[in-house]
Amino acid sequence: MIETSATRLLGQVFLLLLALVAQLVYAQPREELLLWHGYRGEERRALEQLLEDYNRNQPDARVKALAVPFGSFADKLSAALPRGQGPDLFIFGHDRIGGWARAGNTVAPVDDLVPARVLARFPPSLVEAMRFEGRLYGLPFNFKSTALIYNRALVRHAPETTDELLALARARTDRRRGRFGLAYSYTEPFFHGALLNSFGSGPFDADGRLALDSPGNVRSLEQLARWVREEGILPEEPNSTLVTNLFNQGRAAMVISGPWLLGEISEGIDYAVAPLPQNSESGRPLAPWVAVEGLFLSPWSGRQQAALGLMNYLTGERAALHMAMAGGQLPANLNAYTHPEVARDANTMAFRRQLETAVPIPNLPQMTLLWKPLEKALNKVVKGSASPAGELQRLQREIRRDVANLQAAGDRAGRPRSIPAWAWLGLALLALAALSPALRRRRRIAAAWREHRTAYVYILPAMLGMLLLVFFPLLYGFLLSFTDTTLLNENTPFLSRWQGLGNYASILGDWNFWYGEGAGRSINYDNFYWTLLVTICWTAGNVVLSVGLALVLALALDKPILGRTWFRLLLILPWAIPNYITALVWKGMFHPQFGVVNQALQVVGLAPVAWFDSVGASFMTGLVTNVWLSIPFMMVVILGGLQSIPRDLYEAARVEGAGRWCQFRAITLPLLKPVLVPAIILSVVWTFNMFNVIYLVSDGAPAGANDILITKAFRIGFEKYQYAYAAAYSMVILALLFAYAMWQMRVSRTLEAAR
Numbered sequence: 099m100i101e102t103s104a105t106r107l108l109g110q111v112f113l114l115l116l117a118l119v120a121q122l123v124y125a126q127p128r129e130e131l132l133l134w135h136g137y138r139g140e141e142r143r144a145l146e147q148l149l150e151d152y153n154r155n156q157p158d159a160r161v162k163a164l165a166v167p168f169g170s171f172a173d174k175l176s177a178a179l180p181r182g183q184g185p186d187l188f189i190f191g192h193d194r195i196g197g198w199a200r201a202g203n204t205v206a207p208v209d210d211l212v213p214a215r216v217l218a219r220f221p222p223s224l225v226e227a228m229r230f231e232g233r234l235y236g237l238p239f240n241f242k243s244t245a246l247i248y249n250r251a252l253v254r255h256a257p258e259t260t261d262e263l264l265a266l267a268r269a270r271t272d273r274r275r276g277r278f279g280l281a282y283s284y285t286e287p288f289f290h291g292a293l294l295n296s297f298g299s300g301p302f303d304a305d306g307r308l309a310l311d312s313p314g315n316v317r318s319l320e321q322l323a324r325w326v327r328e329e330g331i332l333p334e335e336p337n338s339t340l341v342t343n344l345f346n347q348g349r350a351a352m353v354i355s356g357p358w359l360l361g362e363i364s365e366g367i368d369y370a371v372a373p374l375p376q377n378s379e380s381g382r383p384l385a386p387w388v389a390v391e392g393l394f395l396s397p398w399s400g401r402q403q404a405a406l407g408l409m410n411y412l413t414g415e416r417a418a419l420h421m422a423m424a425g426g427q428l429p430a431n432l433n434a435y436t437h438p439e440v441a442r443d444a445n446t447m448a449f450r451r452q453l454e455t456a457v458p459i460p461n462l463p464q465m466t467l468l469w470k471p472l473e474k475a476l477n478k479v480v481k482g483s484a485s486p487a488g489e490l491q492r493l494q495r496e497i498r499r500d501v502a503n504l505q506a507a508g509d510r511a512g513r514p515r516s517i518p519a520w521a522w523l524g525l526a527l528l529a530l531a532a533l534s535p536a537l538r539r540r541r542r543i544a545a546a547w548r549e550h551r552t553a554y555v556y557i558l559p560a561m562l563g564m565l566l567l568v569f570f571p572l573l574y575g576f577l578l579s580f581t582d583t584t585l586l587n588e589n590t591p592f593l594s595r596w597q598g599l600g601n602y603a604s605i606l607g608d609w610n611f612w613y614g615e616g617a618g619r620s621i622n623y624d625n626f627y628w629t630l631l632v633t634i635c636w637t638a639g640n641v642v643l644s645v646g647l648a649l650v651l652a653l654a655l656d657k658p659i660l661g662r663t664w665f666r667l668l669l670i671l672p673w674a675i676p677n678y679i680t681a682l683v684w685k686g687m688f689h690p691q692f693g694v695v696n697q698a699l700q701v702v703g704l705a706p707v708a709w710f711d712s713v714g715a716s717f718m719t720g721l722v723t724n725v726w727l728s729i730p731f732m733m734v735v736i737l738g739g740l741q742s743i744p745r746d747l748y749e750a751a752r753v754e755g756a757g758r759w760c761q762f763r764a765i766t767l768p769l770l771k772p773v774l775v776p777a778i779i780l781s782v783v784w785t786f787n788m789f790n791v792i793y794l795v796s797d798g799a800p801a802g803a804n805d806i807l808i809t810k811a812f813r814i815g816f817e818k819y820q821y822a823y824a825a826a827y828s829m830v831i832l833a834l835l836f837a838y839a840m841w842q843m844r845v846s847r848t849l850e851a852a853r
Contacts, residue, residue, distance in 0.1 A: 130159075130161075130162060131159060131401055131405055131408060132161075132162050132164065132185040132186050133161055133163045133164070133185055133186070133187055133408070134163075134164050134166050134174075134175070134184070134185040134187075135163060135165060135188065135189040136165070136166055136167070136168040136171045136189070137165060137425075138165070138168075140425050141421075141425045141427060144420055144421050144424040144427070145163065145421070145425065146163060147420065148411075148412065148417050148421070149163050152411055156407075158404070159401075159404040159407065159408070161408060171190065172194065175188065175190070175204065179203065179204045179396055179397075179398065180201065180203040182398040183398075184398075185396060186395070186396055186399040186402075186405045187393055187395050187399070187405045187408065187409065188396070189392070189393055189394075190391070190392065190394060191389050191390065191392075192227045192228055192236070192238075192390040192391075192392050192458065193389065193459045193460070193465055193466075194461070194466070195228065195229075195230045195235050195461040196230050196460075196461045196465070197466060198235070199230045199231065199233070199235055200463055202397075203397060204397070205235050205394045206235075206394075206396060206397035206402070207233045207235055208234055208235065208236065208406070208409075209229075209233050209234035211402070211406055212234065212237065212406070212409075216410060216413070217234075219413060219414075219415075219430075219431045219433060220238045220430045220431065221432060221453065223453070223456075223458055224238040224241060224388075224430050224458065225238065226458065227390045227458035227459075228390065228392050230461055235392075235394065236392035237392060237393045237409050237430075238391075238392055238430030239391045239392055239393050239421075239429070239430055240421065240428055240429055240430060241388050241428050241430055242356050242388065242389045242391070243356060243386045243387065243388035243389070243449065243452055243456040244282075244288075244289060244292065244354050244374070244386040244387075244452075245355075245356070245372065245373055245374060245386070245448055245449055245452045246352060246353075246354060246371070246373065246374050246375070247345070247352070247353050247355055247359060247360075247363075247369055247371050248351060248352040248353075248369065249345065249348065249350075249351055249352070249369055250368045250369060251368055252270055252348070253270070253352060256370070256375070258375050258376065259375050259378045260375055260376070260377050261378040263352070263375050264325075264329060266279060266351065267280040267329070267331035267352065268331060271330065271331045273330060273691075275349075276333075276344075276349055276691070276692060277349045277350075278331060278332060278333050278344065278350050278351070279331045279351050280331050280332055280352045280353070280354070281333055281336060281340075281341045281344050281345065282332075282336065282341060283336045283337055283341060284325075284326065284480070285336065285477050285480065287468065287476070288387050288389075288459075288469075289386075290318070290322065291385070291386055291457065291459075292354065292384040292385060293321055293384065294314075294315060294318045295384075295386070295387070296318070296377040296380050296382045296383065296384045296385050297313075297315070297318050297380045297382070298380070299312045299313070299314030299315050299318075300460070301315070301460065301472075302460055302462060302464075308494060308497055309494075310468075310490050310493055310494040311487070311490040311493075311494040315490055316486045316487045317379065317380070319475075319476070319486035319489070319490065320486050321377075321379055322479070322480060323479050323480055323482075327480065327482060333350075333692075334691040334708075335690055335691065340689075340692070341353050341355065342362050342363075345359075345367070345369075346362075346363060346364040346367060348367070356449075357426065357428060357445075360426075360445060370444065370445070370448075371445040371448035371449065372448050373448060373454075374455075383455045384455075385455045385457045386452065386456050386457070387457060387458070387459045388453065388456035389458075389459055390458060393409045393412060393413065395409070413430065413431055414431065415431055415434060417429075417431075418431035418434035419434050419437055421434075422434050422435075422440050423439060423440065428446065428449050428450070428453075435447065464497070467500050467817075467818060467819065468497060469817075470813070471493055471496060471817075475489045475490065475493045477799070477800070478800065478801055483711065483800060500818050503820065575829065576825075576829060578821065578822050578825040579601055579602070579822060579825040579826035579828075579829050580596060580597065580598055580599070580601070580822075581596055581597060581822045582595050582600070582822050583595050583821045584819055584821060584822070595822070597822075601822055602829075605626050605826060605827060605830055606626070606830070608625055608626040608627065609625075609627070610622055610625060611625055611627070611628065621803070624810075626830075629805055629807055629810050630807065630834075632717075632804060632805070632806055633786060635717075636717070636720070636721070636785065636788075636792075636804075636806055637782055637785045637786045639721055640721060640725060640728060640781070641778060641781045641785060643721070643725045644724075644725045644728035644732050645732055645774070645781065647729055648728075648729045648730075648731075648732030648733040648736055649732075651669060651729065652733050652736040652740055653740070655733075655737060656737060656741065670733075670734065671730075673731055673734075674730075677727050677791070680726070680727055681723055681795050682794055684719070684722070684723040684726070685719075685794060685796075688710070688795070690706060690707070690709060690710070690711075695707075710796055711800060712800065716796045716799045716800060716803070716804050717796075717804050719796050720792055720795050720796050720804065723791050724788055724791045728781065728784075728785070731777075732777055732781065735773055735777045736770065736773060736774070736777070738773065739770045739772070739773030739774070740766070740770070743765065743766065743769045743770075748761055751764070775842075775846055779839070779842050782838065782842075783838075783839075786806075786807075786808075786831075786834075786838075787808045788806070788808075789808050789809055789812065792808075792809045793809055793812070798813075807827070807830075807834075808831060810827065811827040811831065812824070
């Protein structure tokens with residue numbers, strides 16, 4: 099009987115194991131979807147909670163989310179998706195749809211896959227924002243727009259018109275005490291969109307043609323200039339940090355910002371949100387830009403049906419409620435706003451009402467080229483250095499030219515071409531020249547390898563690192579400079595973009611120093627030779643001042659003075675702080691209204707200086723910052739050289755009756771040359787390519803006049819998206835530095851021979 103029970107038990111175990119094996123063999127594997135997003139904090143936690151719930155309730159599909167840093171999100175998408183890699187679906191702003199759709203390999207159209215009942219969840223304006231040339235390329239997920247946020251201790255009721263807004267702002271503005279009736283980042287095109295759209299124009303006409311210089315756009319800039327320069331109700335040099343601080347300190351009665359500001363408002367501030375008022379000059383409401391965060395489908399995904407199911411779930415009412423309440427988002431699904439808990443939130447409902455007049459950012463490919471140039475134009479107009487009409491006409495010509503260049507490059511990429519014979523011959527000659535010394539010395543190289551192979555193995559990791567991180571990017575940039583690669587054709591075959599020396603001819607043949615004619619002429623700050631002149635002045639000024647001041651300080655600290663150790667420590671501190679932090683600190687110190695530099699000038703009875711309004715003053719801000727950063731290194735190097743000079747030489751000189759100047763000229767300088775020459779060479783190279791200081795302190799103000807070559811190359815590549823032209827610009831910079839290095843080596847050899 100025991101034997102029978104054991105046999106039965108073994109049989110049941112065997113059947114159970116057989117069932118498990120059959121389930122493993124014949125069960126359908128769960129599809130895994132990869133979702134990329136750029137959310138952080140509460141937004142990310144709310145999204146991940148939704149995805150966990152989805153994974154629990156969907157046996158046939160599993161979602162894996164990857165949070166991508168927002169600053170590199172677009173670049174990662176452009177690098178992965180056109181090559182058939184990356185996510186199955188992703189969450190991103192709608193303004194890139196036009197470029198992706200034209201490329202044809204980044205995002206898939208979904209108009210044939212999404213039923214009309216799903217689209218009925220969203221307002222028509224947000225659905226249209228996801229369309230390009232009649233096709234739907236995603237589903238709206240969340241939206242963000244600006245509205246009026248006001249301090250109820252200073253403003254009892256939100257204004258209904260801009261005339262009322264101005265009256266309230268005037269009554270609460272005291273510029274001497276740093277108090278303002280209104281504050282917002284008015285030089286950023288996203289924020290200026292409210293005025294721009296209130297005149298019914300916008301940057302493009304109904305047919306999608308560029309119309310920056312339309313009468314409505316000119317009137318919007320004139321109105322902004324009056325608010326800043328005549329009414330004086332807005333702070334100078336605004337940015338998001340300044341606006342937040344002014345509001346939290348009770349020094350700004352009203353601000354124009356978005357839902358992202360609400361999480362940064364101090365607990366003691368009693369605030370409210372209201373839609374922007376009606377523009378009294380146009381008779382239309384201020385209509386801010388609205389950015390739509392959409393769910394997009396990869397054209398390469400092999401799990402499109404599962405991805406569509408996830409898109410349907412995330413845009414449903416339940417998910418929208420969760421994103422609104424747990425993530426602090428503004429969901430595109432309007433059903434979420436009928437829920438009692440959401441409807442009771444006055445701030446959320448104010449942004450919902452603002453959506454009725456908000457205008458989606460145009461998703462045309464040309465819009466990408468517009469942001470930074472329009473920001474520069476706004477800066478020039480509000481500072482009085484350009485008229486609204488003239489500046490918009492100039493900007494219209496500039497953007498049209500850039501768009502034409504991009505479109506021409508895209509058209510050329512569609513026509514196959516081959517690399518010309520002279521190019522192949524040149525590459526072959528370069529390769530032969532590089533290999534010929536090694537071929538001539540191959541026996542000695544083989545012998546050296548046998549003798550020192552252990553040492554070579556030790557340095558192999560460093561050699562591979564140099565190859566991958568230095569030489570390969572250098573070679574790729576060199577080859578890229580002979581193409582016409584732009585944003586519109588970056589994913590086409592490399593040979594189809596070959597154009598030879600055209601980029602170099604365009605750079606070196608750029609002799610157009612002026613815009614316009616006659617009395618209306620102005621300097622063309624985009625000109626290569628102007629930028630080269632600024633770079634030379636920048637480098638020479640920095641090297642002379644930093645080396646000169648460092649030499650003076652080193653000579654002082656070389657003497658046995660009281661507290662010498664502490665002085666050395668204090669003077670080295672600027673070098674220990676990361677230079678980008680120092681640059682941002684100096685930018686704040688040079689702020690024309692709240693900066694400590696202008697406040698110090700006012701204390702001693704001098705007038706404050708608009709540091710970033712003129713070429714000379716803006717150049718000075720970068721010069722002072724970079725000299726401050728450079729002195730410590732130079733001082734340490736020179737101090738080390740001074741301490742290596744034998745003291746008995748000075749004693750002998752004093753016995754002979756030589757004075758201090760004679761000792762400095764006959765002993766100190768000659769013996770410091772082995773230290774000074776390498777230090778000066780390093781200083782020239784570092785300063786020539788000092789990107790951080792220019793970009794973070796003055797940003798090339800005014801209007802790019804103080805850009806140096808390296809920042810200009812950055813703007814060409816990442817603001818105008820002319821990648822090949824930027825690569826050629828970089829190669830020209832490399833050639834200039836190489837020529838300087840060769841000249842410096844020749845001078846050094848001459849000095850050594852003279853000794």
